[in-house]
């Protein structure tokens with residue numbers, strides 16, 4: 001692998017200090033968190049920042065905290081912390097489903113949720129998870145804090161609405177009653193990026209109907225990751241195999257995969273169909289078994 005272009009390095013001591021360093025060094029500076037995406041890009045000279053602002057000492061961005069109807073996760077929370085958190089899996093089993101498949105322990109020990117979302121790679125698993133959980137993102141800049149919904153974070157592949165002088169500080173997932181979620185991924189070998197993956201979150205109503213649903217797909221070129229027509233087909237209906245099949249059929253129709261070394265376009269469409277069915281079935285099953293275990 002190549003050697004990166006020369007750069008300067010500063011280690012931030014606090015969030016305010018990090019923001020001050022970004023303001024000082026301007027557009028040529030980049031935040032570095034786990035470095036698992038940025039450093040390979042620098043080695044390949046796809047990115048050549050003049051300054052790296054290291055935020056790894058900002059322990060105030062590592063929290064995983066239940067706060068009323070929200071789970072608040074600091075942008076510097078590592079993959080491994082999300083994977084091992086009981087509070088996360090208790091409310092959002094989709095996160096553990098996804099984290100189990102992300103890379104390997106080396107990457108999971110350092111890589112962060114904030115870095116994953118800010119990298120905006122279309123094959124990134126946590127982006128789909130955050131779409132499905134309807135996450136809100138807290139972003140801090142020189143003029144204070146703003147909150148944006150997940151659907152406004154990504155402007156396109158590798159592009160986000162976090163400005164060069166801003167830092168993503170927190171991810172918030174709404175906690176909802178009678179709800180659960182699931183993620184499943186097909187990869188060529190353990191630790192690989194997705195050939196295709198799907199995630200779903202469902203809320204069941206008092207009569208057992210699917211009151212609310214979010215369905216997302218990874219790495220199959222779906223606009224904004226969200227399978228809108230599949231969601232519309234499922235919302236308000238009683239769960240059934242026929243319903244999951246219809247949602248899968250629509251997801252396969254609406255996605256726009258590219259054939260590559262991971263599989264042909266037709267194979268990826270087939271996966272979009274099958275994986276959509278599976279995550280719906282699993283998420284609904286999880287709500288039902290949670291309701292049963294409480295009853």
Ligand SMILES: Cc1cc2nc3c(=O)[nH]c(=O)nc-3n(C[C@H](O)[C@H](O)[C@H](O)COP(=O)(O)OP(=O)(O)OC[C@H]3O[C@@H](n4cnc5c(N)ncnc54)[C@H](O)[C@@H]3O)c2cc1C
Pocket residue numbers: 030031032033034035036037038039075076101102103104107110111112113114115116118119123124125126162166167168169191192193194
């Ligand atoms: C071998 C390998 C396999 C992988 N496999 C997978 C996989 O299967 N699935 C998957 O989803 N991911 C995978 N990844 C990516 C992994 O999840 C990375 O950890 C993640 O993409 C980036 O997190 P990071 O903390 O390392 O970010 P960094 O590399 O430090 O940063 C990435 C980008 O985000 C910016 N950034 C970081 N934090 C912030 C912040 N708080 N505010 C603003 N900007 C910020 C940086 O400036 C940079 O532009 C893999 C990585 C490797 C190396």
